[in-house]
Structures are given as C-alpha cells and as structure tokens.
Amino acid sequence: xxxxxxxxxxxxxxxxxxxxxxxxxxxxxxxxxxxxxxxxxxxxxxxxxxxxxxxxxxxxxxxxxxxxxxxxxxxxxxxxxxxxxxxxxxxxxxxxxxxxxxxxxxxxxxxxxxxxxxxxxxxxxxxxxxxxxxxxxxxxxxxxxxxxxxxxxxxxxxxxxxxxxxxxxxxxxxxxxxxxxxxxxxxxxxxxxxxxxxxxxxxxxxxxxxxxxxxxxxxxxxxxxxxxxxxxxxxxxxxxxxxxxxxxxxxxxxxxxxxxxxxxxxxxxxxxxxxxxxxxxxxxxxxxxxxxxxxxxxxxxxxxxxxxxxxxxxxxxxxxxxxxxxxxxxxxxx
Amino acid sequence: xxxxxxxxxxxxxxxxxxxxxxxxxxxxxxxxxxxxxxxxxxxxxxxxxxxxxxxxxxxxxxxxxxxxxxxxxxxxxxxxxxxxxxxxxxxxxxxxxxxxxxxxxxxxxxxxxxxxxxxxxxxxxxxxxxxxxxxxxxxxxxxxxxxxxxxxxxxxxxxxxxxxxxxxxxxxxxxxxxxxxxxxxxxxxxxxxxxxxxxxxxxxxxxxxxxxxxxxxxxxxxxxxxxxxxxxxxxxxxxxxxxxxxxxxxxxxxxxxxxxxxxxxxxxxxxxxxxxxxxxxxxxxxxxxxxxxxxxxxxxxxxxxxxxxxxxxxxxxxxxxxxxxxxxxxxxxx
Numbered sequence: 001x002x003x004x005x006x007x008x009x010x011x012x013x014x015x016x017x018x019x020x021x022x023x024x025x026x027x028x029x030x031x032x033x034x035x036x037x038x039x040x041x042x043x044x045x046x047x048x049x050x051x052x053x054x055x056x057x058x059x060x061x062x063x064x065x066x067x068x069x070x071x072x073x074x075x076x077x078x079x080x081x082x083x084x085x086x087x088x089x090x091x092x093x094x095x096x097x098x099x100x101x102x103x104x105x106x107x108x109x110x111x112x113x114x115x116x117x118x119x120x121x122x123x124x125x126x127x128x129x130x131x132x133x134x135x136x137x138x139x140x141x142x143x144x145x146x147x148x149x150x151x152x153x154x155x156x157x158x159x160x161x162x163x164x165x166x167x168x169x170x171x172x173x174x175x176x177x178x179x180x181x182x183x184x185x186x187x188x189x190x191x192x193x194x195x196x197x198x199x200x201x202x203x204x205x206x207x208x209x210x211x212x213x214x215x216x217x218x219x220x221x222x223x224x225x226x227x228x229x230x231x232x233x234x235x236x237x238x239x240x241x242x243x244x245x246x247x248x249x250x251x252x253x254x255x256x257x258x259x260x261x262x263x264x265x266x267x268x269x270x271x272x273x274x275x276x277x278x279x280x281x282x283x284x285x286x287x288x289x290x291x292x293x294x295x296x297x298x299x300x301x302x303x304x305x306x307x308x309x310x311x312x313x314x315x316x317x318x319x320x321x322x323x324x325x326x327x328x329x330x331x332x333x334x
Numbered sequence: 335x336x337x338x339x340x341x342x343x344x345x346x347x348x349x350x351x352x353x354x355x356x357x358x359x360x361x362x363x364x365x366x367x368x369x370x371x372x373x374x375x376x377x378x379x380x381x382x383x384x385x386x387x388x389x390x391x392x393x394x395x396x397x398x399x400x401x402x403x404x405x406x407x408x409x410x411x412x413x414x415x416x417x418x419x420x421x422x423x424x425x426x427x428x429x430x431x432x433x434x435x436x437x438x439x440x441x442x443x444x445x446x447x448x449x450x451x452x453x454x455x456x457x458x459x460x461x462x463x464x465x466x467x468x469x470x471x472x473x474x475x476x477x478x479x480x481x482x483x484x485x486x487x488x489x490x491x492x493x494x495x496x497x498x499x500x501x502x503x504x505x506x507x508x509x510x511x512x513x514x515x516x517x518x519x520x521x522x523x524x525x526x527x528x529x530x531x532x533x534x535x536x537x538x539x540x541x542x543x544x545x546x547x548x549x550x551x552x553x554x555x556x557x558x559x560x561x562x563x564x565x566x567x568x569x570x571x572x573x574x575x576x577x578x579x580x581x582x583x584x585x586x587x588x589x590x591x592x593x594x595x596x597x598x599x600x601x602x603x604x605x606x607x608x609x610x611x612x613x614x615x616x617x618x619x620x621x622x623x624x625x626x627x628x629x630x631x632x633x634x635x636x637x638x639x640x641x642x643x644x645x646x647x648x649x650x651x652x653x654x655x656x657x658x659x660x661x662x663x664x665x666x667x668x
Binding site for chain 1: 345346347348349350351352353354355356357358359546550551552553555556557558559560592608609613614617618620621624625631632633634635636637654658
C-alpha cells in the first residue's frame with residue numbers, strides 16, 4: 001500500500017507557493033539564501049550516466065572549490081600537512097593553540113560531497129574549522145572515490161586510517177565525523193568497526209548525515225526545491241548514490257547506515273536545518289540512536305539548507321554550530 | 335544551467351508537487367496521515383471575524399472532541415478529579431501507581447488549542463497521558479479563554495495556580511508544560527515568574543510550542559499545506575492569534591515568548607516533527623534556550639505534523655515521545 005519508491009495516492013498535493021527568505025535567520029544566512037540563484041547541486045537538464053558525463057561534471061565542480069592551504073592555515077591559526085596513513089592520503093591539521101583538554105585527542109574527519117566530490121585539498125576545509133574552533137588536532141581523510149574507487153573503498157579507507165591512529169591514541173580520545181556523505185560514512189565506519197570488534201571512538205559528529213541513499217526520507221519530498229544547496233534527490237543525489245553503490249543494494253547498511261544496528265554507538269551530535277533536504281536523514285538517525293539508548297544531541301537551525309553552516313561559514317549560525325560541537329567534544333572525549 | 339526550480343530574488347517559488355506518505359514513519363502514523371482528509375484546523379472559506387463567527391466555530395469544534403472522564407481514567411489507570419485552585423478550574427490526575435521517584439512531584443499541565451480551543455474536559459487528555467506514562471501526579475489548568483477572557487488571562491491563571499501549588503510542593507519538584515499554545519503559555523508563564531522573582535519549576539515541557547504568534551517562522555511557509563493538522567498560518571492560527579492578543583502587539587514576549595529573555599529558564603525538552611508548521615517555533619526556542627546556556631533537548635519525528643503524537647496517540651512515535659518526556663522528568667525533577 002505505501003510503496004517506498006513510488007509516490008501515489010494516498011499522498012497529497014501541495015500547491016505552488018512563494019517562500020520568503022527566513023525572517024528569523026541571521027542577516028548573513030538570509031543573504032546567503034537570497035543570493036543562491038539555484039541549488040548548487042541541482043543538475044537541471046544535465047545527465048550523469050556515462051563515465052564521460054561524470055568526468056566532465058567532476059572536472060567543473062572540483063575546479064575553483066578549494067581554498068589554497070597556505071592562506072587557509074594562516075587565516076585559521078593552524079598548520080596543515082599532507083601525509084599518508086595506512087597508504088591513504090590525509091591532511092594533518094594542528095591548531096597553533098591546542099586546548100589543554102585536547103592535548104591527547106584527535107578529530108578524525110571525513111569530508112562530504114556525495115561520495116564523488118570534495119576530495120583533495122577541498123576535503124580539509126571543515127577539518128580546519130573544527131580544529132580551529134575546538135583547539136583539537138585533526139586528521140582529514142582524503143578517501144578514494146568513484147568512478148575509480150566505488151563502494152566500499154571509502155569505508156575501508158576510513159577504517160584503515162582509524163586503525164592506524166588507534167596505535168597512538170586511546171579510542172575514547174578520538175572523535176569521528178563529518179558533513180553529509182561524511183556523516184553517513186562515519187556511521188558506516190562505526191558499523192564496520194563494531195563488526196571487527198575494534199574499540200569505538202569516544203564521540204561522533206554527524207552533520208546532516210546522508211544516512212539513507214534509497215530515497216525513503218520524507219524531507220526529500222517536503223524540502224525538494226526548498227533546500228538551496230541540494231535541490232532535490234532526483235539529479236545529483238540519485239546519480240551519485242548509484243555511481244557510489246556500484247550495483248550494491250542502496251539499503252545495504254554500509255551504504256545506508258539507517259538500515260544497520262546503532263547499538264553501542266558512541267555519543268553523537270547531529271546538526272540540520274529546517275530547509276535541509278536531509279533533515280529526515282538527520283532526525284531518523286537521532287531517533288535510531290535514542291532507541292538504542294545512545295547519548296545523542298540534535299540541533300536544527302532555522303531556515304538552514306543542507307550544510308548551510310559550511311556554505312554560509314561566517315553566519316552566526318555557523319559559529320554557534322561549531323561552538324556546540326566543541327562543547328560536545330569537550331564533554332565526551334576522555 | 336543548474337536551474338531546477340525557478341527562483342526570484344529574494345524569495346523563491348516552489349512548484350506544486352505530490353507528497354507521498356512518509357515511508358519511514360510507523361505504519362500507524364502513515365495511516366493517520368493518509369486518513370486525514372484535510373488539515374483539522376484548516377478553515378477553508380470560513381471567516382472568523384465577528385463574535386458570532388467565533389461562537390459558531392467554537393461550538394462546532396468543541397463538540398465531540400472530548401473523551402468522557404470516567405472511561406478515560408479507567409483506560410489510563412488514573413483517577414481524575416475536578417477542583418478549583420486559586421479560583422481556577424483544574425483537573426487533578428493521580429496515577430494508580432505513582433513512580434517512587436515522583437511521590438512528591440507534580441506535573442502542571444497547560445493544554446493546547448490556539449488559546450481558543452481545547453478547554454473543559456478536553457484539556458485533561460494530554461495530562462492523563464503524561465501522568466500515566468510517567469507515573470507522576472498532574473494538574474491540568476483549564477485556564478480561561480477568549481472571546482470572554484483574552485490575553486493576559488491565560489498567563490495570569492497559569493501563574494496563579496503555580497503560586498498556589500508552590501505552597502505544597504518544592505519548585506524544583508514541579509514540571510510545567512504542554513503542547514502548542516500550551517508550550518507557548520508555559521514559556522510566557524516562566525517569563526512572568528522570573529519577573530516576579532518566584533522560584534522556577536524544575537523542568538519544562540514544550541511540545542511544538544506556539545512561541546511566536548507573529549507569522550515570522552520559516553516553516554509557516556515551507557510546511558504550509560504539508561502539515562496535516564494545522565494547514566497554514568492564514569486562517570485559524572492568524573484569527574486565533576488576533577482574538578487572543580486583543581489588540582496587543584503580537585511580538586509582546588508574553589504572547590510570543592521568543593521575543594523574551596530565556597536566561598535562567600529550567601531544563602526544557604522540546605518536540606516537533608518534520609512536517610510540523612511550528613517546527614521553526616520549536617527549533618528557534620531550542621536555539622534561544624541553548625544560547626542562554628539552558629539544558630534543552632530537541633526531538634523531531636519523521637513525517638510528523640503539528641502535535642502528531644496527540645493526533646495519532648497510539649502510534650509508536652507517540653509512545654517513544656512520552657517515554658522521552660518521562661526520562662527527562664526523572665532526570666531533572668528533584
């Protein structure tokens with residue numbers, strides 16, 4: 001009766017309407033929303049089917065998205081070094097002033113970008129913000145991606161780096177997480193670590209996690225076209241999910257962790273916004289953690305689209321969000 | 335190139351679309367959503383301007399909404415007594431089995447209904463659910479309402495009952511709260527108590543609180559027509575706000591607590607749903623509490639409209655919600 005993939009009666013029709021810019025969002029977030037002409041990830045008429053389609057798309061999207069490392073480091077009072085850990089490219093980010101409580105801690109960061117974008121130097125931006133805001137040393141994993149490295153390489157790379165840093169850090173002094181695909185990937189890595197009986201990190205950060213790739217979440221419908229960053233599932237998200245999954249069932253828990261077992265997960269902090277296409281992925285993850293008796297704190301920002309705290313990184317909402325994350329890390333890392 | 339949905343600066347237009355029933359909601363919540371033909375509070379062509387309009391509307395809406403007290407009490411393993419406290423009609427709800435930790439505690443309940451509906455015997459239903467789920471004695475305040483008693487009577491009645499029960503209970507053993515207008519009214523009462531230097535309750539419950547009557551919140555736009563209970567701001571909510579406010583500025587903090595000072599508020603638990611017209615009121619309240627360094631826990635349910643945990647009271651989501659509330663009361667009442 002309630003077919004997951006098809007939208008038929010007993011659904012309902014919502015009329016076309018004008019959405020004002022959110023009046024209760026900060027001025028900076030309002031400006032960011034008003035100035036986004038069309039959703040950044042919306043594809044319009046573009047198709048992503050052949051490998052040539054993908055190459056052209058990735059080339060355009062990856063160009064000009066990266067802040068050069070040197071000015072980024074200076075601006076943020078950190079140092080950034082390229083390294084390899086377990087044969088995987090990573091970026092090590094050390095704050096010029098490490099917070100006394102974080103001397104022995106580590107934030108292990110996995111970037112977003114739908115498992116196809118956001119790699120290379122771009123992967124480090126969010127890790128720099130976290131390291132700088134929290135005074136915590138960070139490592140950002142430049143995990144390998146499709147077309148050349150589809151699922152499960154991203155999960156394997158993340159687990160491999162984690163196992164290596166475990167040799168020099170206590171598990172409960174490590175935080176793991178990221179935004180969007182990074183949040184989903186962090187969940188998937190935890191499922192894998194549980195399976196391998198490896199000590200789990202002390203805290204998880206799930207910023208609007210892409211926790212279900214199978215077009216099941218309700219806000220994929222209700223916030224379609226409302227979200228200024230992602231646009232809609234049809235287009236980029238769907239194409240990226242299929243490219244990454246490489247033929248695997250999209251409800252495989254390592255692809256869509258919401259179909260896995262969250263029992264024993266580390267304390268987790270989750271962020272989203274009222275306009276976020278992945279608000280449902282976020283609140284479903286929160287509920288699943290709570291149902292498993294895991295400490296889990298949910299924060300939802302007024303008028304914010306997907307990952308709006310990165311898109312409008314200087315808005316007060318972004319500062320508040322990274323301050324909440326910082327407080328959470330200080331409370332839960334040991 | 336990437337223009338999926340037409341966007342006009344500074345607002346934007348969202349195209350008409352079909353919304354499937356939320357696939358990841360429980361079967362019971364799905365059924366409840368699919369079977370709600372039109373939003374319960376939507377007015378259609380009805381106008382609420384004259385006092386005759388209101389009388390006719392209230393007469394229809396108040397009829398048949400109430401479960402008789404006797405079967406309600408039996409069903410829920412509680413006793414219900416009508417009383418007066420400080421001259422205000424209240425209902426005293428005593429669970430047949432009081433939880434040992436709540437022997438000396440009290441849940442002071444204020445009902446919802448846009449400050450115009452939900453009074454009389456109907457006011458006690460949510461209090462019964464809370465008393466029964468948490469094993470905590472409750473008093474539900476049947477505060478006086480418009481047309482005869484507009485603002486600030488509801489706030490005054492709530493404060494008067496609170497002051498009276500303070501004579502027999504420790505403040506930090508009392509929880510205060512309710513759903514919708516009840517959540518907003520609880521916030522307003524706290525502002526008033528702060529102003530009068532009266533000891534504050536130990537915990538607050540804000541179920542999708544109507545915390546801003548002034549049509550400022552973003553989900554009033556994004557979830558208009560998506561919410562199956564409230565429909566849209568235009569119509570019932572707007573008319574109720576104006577009737578209740580009785581000429582007062584809708585941004586008066588005692589009408590719209592989001593414009594007040596939340597410093598020193600008690601620990602607060604907040605609930606909403608992804609389809610809730612008042613999701614923004616809820617998350618804005620949560621952020622304002624957090625900004626004031628108040629302990630505040632946010633819970634958002636997949637696919638749920640305004641107060642869906644009361645509308646679909648037997649759905650697993652409702653059970654989970656009242657279990658979260660129960661856990662919060664046990665943690666924060668002393």
